[in-house]
Amino acid sequence: MTNEVRIEQLRETALQLKIGDYTRHVFLCVGEACCSKEQGDEAWKALKDGLKARNLSLSSGPSACYRTKAGCLRVCMGGPILVVYPEGNWYGGMTADRIPQFIEQQIVQGVAIEEWIFAKNPIG
Numbered sequence: 101m102t103n104e105v106r107i108e109q110l111r112e113t114a115l116q117l118k119i120g121d122y123t124r125h126v127f128l129c130v131g132e133a134c135c136s137k138e139q140g141d142e143a144w145k146a147l148k149d150g151l152k153a154r155n156l157s158l159s160s161g162p163s164a165c166y167r168t169k170a171g172c173l174r175v176c177m178g179g180p181i182l183v184v185y186p187e188g189n190w191y192g193g194m195t196a197d198r199i200p201q202f203i204e205q206q207i208v209q210g211v212a213i214e215e216w217i218f219a220k221n222p223i224g
């Protein structure tokens with residue numbers, strides 16, 4: 101397999117994943133240094149199911165959101181830790197019960213939930 105073939109396969113996969121159409125990217129840490137495995141798994145399921153239910157996953161449009169499950173975001177306390185770009189808002193304590201409000205307010209309305217944010221690092 102040549103690099104050219106590999107890059108074509110990657111481009112096809114990116115098309116299928118709609119990479120290039122997103123306005124936001126959420127990274128959720130499920131590592132066990134910042135939360136229990138159960139908390140991380142439940143938060144990830146809530147994020148995945150919540151984005152899918154609103155057709156924001158594998159989608160395009162103003163609220164289209166790519167999601168990534170991370171093993172560690174180097175904070176390692178007060179998790180689950182979540183960061184959303186391009187805003188660069190870093191959220192702590194993102195247990196499953198907070199995810200619906202996060203999706204509605206931060207992802208759909210574009211309004212940060214200041215009381216859950218512990219750091220900001222906007223990109224772009």
Ligand code: FES
Binds near residue numbers: 131133134177
């Ligand atoms: S394990 Fe979650 S930030 Fe390190």
